[in-house]
Amino acid sequence: MKSYRKILTFNVPKRRAFINITPQVEQALHESGIKEGLILVNAMNITASVFINDDESGLHQDFEAFLEKIAPEKPYSQYLHNGYEDNADAHIKRQIMGREVVCAVTDGELDFGTWEQIFYGEFDGMRNKRVMIKIIGE
Numbered sequence: 001m002k003s004y005r006k007i008l009t010f011n012v013p014k015r016r017a018f019i020n021i022t023p024q025v026e027q028a029l030h031e032s033g034i035k036e037g038l039i040l041v042n043a044m045n046i047t048a049s050v051f052i053n054d055d056e057s058g059l060h061q062d063f064e065a066f067l068e069k070i071a072p073e074k075p076y077s078q079y080l081h082n083g084y085e086d087n088a089d090a091h092i093k094r095q096i097m098g099r100e101v102v103c104a105v106t107d108g109e110l111d112f113g114t115w116e117q118i119f120y121g122e123f124d125g126m127r128n129k130r131v132m133i134k135i136i137g138e
Contacts (some may be wrong), residue, residue: 004032004135010048012125014065015073016058016093019120021050021131028133035108037137041118042100044130047090049097052112067093067123069133090123097121105137 006028009019025041043050053059071092072078079088101118104111110118119132 001037001136002034003124003138004028004034004133005091005105006031006133007044008131009128010120010122011128012111012122015090015123015125016064017122017125018039018063019122020055020117021120022055022110025118025133029105029108029110029135032135034105034135034137037105037114037135039103039105039110040100040132040134041103042132042134043094043120044132045123047087047094047124048129048131049094049119049123050100050131051098051119051121052101052103052116053119054115055117055119063097063121070096070116087124093123094121105135 008024009083010019029039041050071089073089076082076086081088081091122129
């Protein structure tokens with residue numbers, strides 16, 4: 001069995017964003033040479049997320065509206081966590097959207113269903129954050 005690891009770095013210029021990282025994940029898969037196996041993609045920061053869904057702008061706006069209803073950014077004073085930083089809402093949003101995804105690799109490609117894409121979700125941007133891609137298989 002082979003394994004391959006790659007780190008992606010993001011510095012999103014605003015507080016929140018959804019970024020389609022499927023092309024970077026596919027590139028890492030091709031670099032790995034692995035044809036059959038599994039691929040793990042995970043956010044390596046507690047205020048960011050990795051998830052699978054459709055790449056449709058209306059849906060992303062719906063995610064943003066939904067997350068703001070559940071964990072609004074302001075007022076900062078509503079959260080006990082806020083003190084040194086004002087990012088308690090980002091921690092909650094990450095918990096809802098998830099830390100990681102695992103995908104099957106078949107014939108050297110991501111084995112996706114219709115419309116599935118991998119996204120990086122940023123909830124407390126404007127600083128460097130990492131995403132790890134780990135691929136195992138033959």
